[in-house]
Amino acid sequence: MTQEEIYAAIKGVLDGEQILAFAKRYREYPLKLSFSAYAQGIDFLAREYLSSGLETKVTSFPADGRSVYGDRHFPLAWDVEAGWLEVDGKRLADYAQDTYSIVPFSADSAGVQCGRIIPSEELPDKLSGDEIALFTHYPGAAEISALRERGLQAYLACVNPNPVHPSLENSRRWFNDAFGAGQIDARHQTICGFSITPREARKLLEKYRSAGPVPAQYLLQSRTFSGQAPCVSATIAGRDQRVFWLTAHAYEPHATNNVAGVACLLAAARALQQLIADGTLPQPQHSIRFFHGLEVFSLYAYALRYPEEMANAIGGMSVDSLGRREIDGYQERFVLWQDPRLRQDPLHQSALALVKIASADSGIGYYTREGSSNNEDLLQDPGFGPPWSLLYGSLWSEPGAAPQNRYFYHSNTDTADKLSPLVLRTAAAIAAAQAYYCASQECPAKPAHSPRTAMISTGNTALEKECDRMIVQRLLPGPLGFGTLSDDLRAEAAQILGYHCLEYWVLEDPGSNLYLFDGRRSIFEVAQIAGPEKLEKYQRLALLLEKAGLARITRRSVVGKQDILTGLQSLGIARGALLMVHSSLRSFGKIVGGAEAVIEALQELVGPEGIIAMPAFTDAEDGSPNPPFVAAESPVEKWVGVLPDVFRRHPGVIRSQHPTHSVCAWGQNAQEFLASETPLDIFSLTSPWRKLLDRGGKLLFLGEAIGGNTYLHALEAWHLGYMDETYARMGDKVVKVQNYPDGCRGGWYKLKRRAPYWQALEKTGIIQENTIGDARVTLLDVQQLTAAMLKIFAADPAILLHKSGCRDCAQHRARISFKPQ
Ligand SMILES: [Zn+2]
Numbered sequence: 033m034t035q036e037e038i039y040a041a042i043k044g045v046l047d048g049e050q051i052l053a054f055a056k057r058y059r060e061y062p063l064k065l066s067f068s069a070y071a072q073g074i075d076f077l078a079r080e081y082l083s084s085g086l087e088t089k090v091t092s093f094p095a096d097g098r099s100v101y102g103d104r105h106f107p108l109a110w111d112v113e114a115g116w117l118e119v120d121g122k123r124l125a126d127y128a129q130d131t132y133s134i135v136p137f138s139a140d141s142a143g144v145q146c147g148r149i150i151p152s153e154e155l156p157d158k159l160s161g162d163e164i165a166l167f168t169h170y171p172g173a174a175e176i177s178a179l180r181e182r183g184l185q186a187y188l189a190c191v192n193p194n195p196v197h198p199s200l201e202n203s204r205r206w207f208n209d210a211f212g213a214g215q216i217d218a219r220h221q222t223i224c225g226f227s228i229t230p231r232e233a234r235k236l237l238e239k240y241r242s243a244g245p246v247p248a249q250y251l252l253q254s255r256t257f258s259g260q261a262p263c264v265s266a267t268i269a270g271r272d273q274r275v276f277w278l279t280a281h282a283y284e285p286h287a288t289n290n291v292a293g294v295a296c297l298l299a300a301a302r303a304l305q306q307l308i309a310d311g312t313l314p315q316p317q318h319s320i321r322f323f324h325g326l327e328v329f330s331l332y333a334y335a336l337r338y339p340e341e342m343a344n345a346i347g348g349m350s351v352d353s354l355g356r357r358e359i360d361g362y363q364e365r366f367v368l369w370q371d372p373r374l375r376q377d378p379l380h381q382s383a384l385a386l387v388k389i390a391s392a393d394s395g396i397g398y399y400t401r402e403g404s405s406n407n408e409d410l411l412q413d414p415g416f417g418p419p420w421s422l423l424y425g426s427l428w429s430e431p432g433a434a435p436q437n438r439y440f441y442h443s444n445t446d447t448a449d450k451l452s453p454l455v456l457r458t459a460a461a462i463a464a465a466q467a468y469y470c471a472s473q474e475c476p477a478k479p480a481h482s483p484r485t486a487m488i489s490t491g492n493t494a495l496e497k498e499c500d501r502m503i504v505q506r507l508l509p510g511p512l513g514f515g516t517l518s519d520d521l522r523a524e525a526a527q528i529l530g531y532h533c534l535e536y537w538v539l540e541d542p543g544s545n546l547y548l549f550d551g552r553r554s555i556f557e558v559a560q561i562a563g564p565e566k567l568e569k570y571q572r573l574a575l576l577l578e579k580a581g582l583a584r585i586t587r588r589s590v591v592g593k594q595d596i597l598t599g600l601q602s603l604g605i606a607r608g609a610l611l612m613v614h615s616s617l618r619s620f621g622k623i624v625g626g627a628e629a630v631i632e633a634l635q636e637l638v639g640p641e642g643i644i645a646m647p648a649f650t651d652a653e654d655g656s657p658n659p660p661f662v663a664a665e666s667p668v669e670k671w672v673g674v675l676p677d678v679f680r681r682h683p684g685v686i687r688s689q690h691p692t693h694s695v696c697a698w699g700q701n702a703q704e705f706l707a708s709e710t711p712l713d714i715f716s717l718t719s720p721w722r723k724l725l726d727r728g729g730k731l732l733f734l735g736e737a738i739g740g741n742t743y744l745h746a747l748e749a750w751h752l753g754y755m756d757e758t759y760a761r762m763g764d765k766v767v768k769v770q771n772y773p774d775g776c777r778g779g780w781y782k783l784k785r786r787a788p789y790w791q792a793l794e795k796t797g798i799i800q801e802n803t804i805g806d807a808r809v810t811l812l813d814v815q816q817l818t819a820a821m822l823k824i825f826a827a828d829p830a831i832l833l834h835k836s837g838c839r840d841c842a843q844h845r846a847r848i849s850f851k852p853q
Pocket of ligand 1: 776777778833834838839840841842
């Protein structure tokens with residue numbers, strides 16, 4: 033079925049009014065703010081999924097404020113019974129009237145208390161303990177902590193006493209908590225906090241100005257405790273173990289954030305279940321799982337507790353902060369957040385295609401953004417799982433939107449009458465259609481590997497060069513973020529990012545993009561992707577992550593063509609040299625210009641009168657799954673290295689005809705060098721390998737590549753006589769290959785510099801070495817090596833083989849016939 037057909041079928045059974053009615057019912061749970069009520073809400077959702085016929089599971093995580101999942105502490109549980117604040121017998125805040133009156137995670141007041149309200153900026157230096165601070169801005173975590181330590185017991189807050197829109201005069205802001213961790217953890221203690229309206233805040237300010245501190249009484253009955261935080265998952269079974277996830281967080285009490293998301297997904301589940309049951313949609317290949325928990329904490333915790341489930345995840349979509357009806361002539365648009373810079377993925381493409389289909393159908397606009405601007409950014413992190421798309425509404429993210437377009441965000445005015453049945457129905461249809469479409473692909477779109485960064489030239493400033501050396505290695509599993517930072521370090525992060533707010537989701541804004549620190553890209557390369565003008569900021573953030581123990585910064589070398597050329601010249605390699613090059617470019621750190629730069633350095637080194645040769649081996653042995661050897665096409669086996677395969681395609685480079693052991697060469701005499709009278713005998717006396725000896729060639733190892741010294745096989749063929757034969761496919765023929773180096777060579781390949789023959793060679797003094805970047809570069813003169821190896825073979829002709837315990841090496845050992853000349 034096409035995406036259009038799937039979308040139309042699903043939309044046909046969705047009813048926007050029903051989704052709205054469900055949102056109203058569900059909202060009663062998060063609206064109480066308490067963890068106990070939240071847990072009842074999860075049970076309510078579980079029963080709804082169960083009654084819709086889905087396999088449903090409730091999983092709990094310790095809400096102890098100590099357990100760390102991914103980058104953050106799981107919050108402490110908190111319940112509230114009652115809370116109010118009175119001035120002159122009038123309640124400015126009352127939980128019983130409006131739950132938004134209480135700042136979540138507020139401390140218990142130990143009975144009714146009396147105090148005096150004073151604007152926060154006018155508190156005396158020495159507090160007497162009965163002051164109640166009045167904040168007319170969003171109180172910062174450091175601010176609250178400092179006042180609590182000085183003895184403050186309570187505060188009132190209203191973000192702005194002169195609101196941007198008249199409808200906010202009697203509204204209350206929802207404060208998740210005032211500690212910047214989103215939800216409190218065991219490192220923090222709180223005091224009593226109340227949220228008041230701008231109108232009341234202004235009255236209090238006037239009262240204070242005319243008569244000084246304003247007497248007040250307050251009560252808070254609350255409990256912070258080590259509890260449990262449940263989350264619910266419900267599954268529509270596919271035919272295999274792989275799963276597409278639809279997620280919506282269930283904790284916030286606002287109609288559009290994210291009660292609407294929860295309601296949309298429940299409706300999506302019911303619609304899919306119904307359409308699959310009545311045969312309109314065939315059962316999908318993969319399962320579809322619905323998930324609701326605390327913000328995204330629960331999802332991280334779940335992913336880390338059940339890594340095998342995340343390994344089976346093919347992708348996901350999170351639905352959050354949407355569903356608003358038209359207000360003041362302003363209509364919400366859909367926002368699709370995904371980061372293709374990190375992973376090009378077909379799932380992202382299909383999500384975008386669906387949003388376009390839904391937009392054309394419903395008249396609701398849309399736009400896309402790279403990366404989100406909150407904690408859900410971590411869903412883009414490869415440390416978390418597969419690619420996740422985030423479907424939002426534009427209510428508070430509209431670029432350049434006037435404030436009135438988002439005025440009710442996170443306040444008690446975000447009520448169900450703000451919800452649009454059309455937007456709810458359309459969002460539910462997008463989510464369900466994306467899940468069903470992705471779950472129905474026979475060959476699931478596998479989470480793609482991060483694409484290799486294109487070789488970006490190194491910058492020129494000292495900062496750019498330094499940052500191109502620095503690679504951020506994560507020290508913990510899971511996504512990388514600021515959630516577990518101490519208050520001090522979070523304050524430092526805020527300063528680096530230029531924010532006054534310490535809430536971690538604000539810090540993890542698109543500017544931080546910490547998920548681009550993947551252990552391979554340098555800080556410079558991360559900045560090239562996320563914002564080159566922010567290079568210094570990224571460097572400071574990386575150092576902060578290191579200080580916090582979340583990451584380690586390793587430094588790599590950055591070398592260019594000239595560094596390589598100079599390094600090789602200092603080994604005494606001159607123009608006209610005949611070089612057989614083995615390589616492991618990874619050893620160098622970063623090479624500006626990549627493999628091409630290395631090839632150019634080698635060409636300049638020997639000039640056209642010399643010869644650069646590299647092994648270009650292929651596995652075209654008869655019986656291998658590879659196609660037959662074709663010189664112009666067959667790629668070089670990966671174990672030979674990246675360099676030979678780039679060299680093979682480099683202008684002027686030619687390749688010999690051999691199904692398993694072809695050689696590539698460049699230079700004006702390359703043709704003659706590669707020509708052999710007996711081309712299928714790898715190491716015949718007219719082979720390039722013999723010419724290396726006869727013409728005073730040299731073996732050059734760039735990086736740790738000595739384990740792959742093919743010339744030793746030539747010596748085995750000429751002097752030890754234990755080589756093999758095999759059959760290989762070349763074009764449409766099967767040919768017999770002679771002097772084929774089969775077997776394990778237990779005394780050589782893997783031991784590298786620890787191999788007994790190498791240790792013997794080290795005593796001869798013929799090994800020349802140098803360092804370029806992080807790489808060791810080794811040069812051997814072929815005639816000197818041959819003479820030295822013949823002495824080593826004379827003492828122990830089985831030195832390249834296992835001594836015992838290997839049938840393969842035993843067979844070769846039995847065939848040794850040493851020829852000293
Ligand atoms: Zn062996």
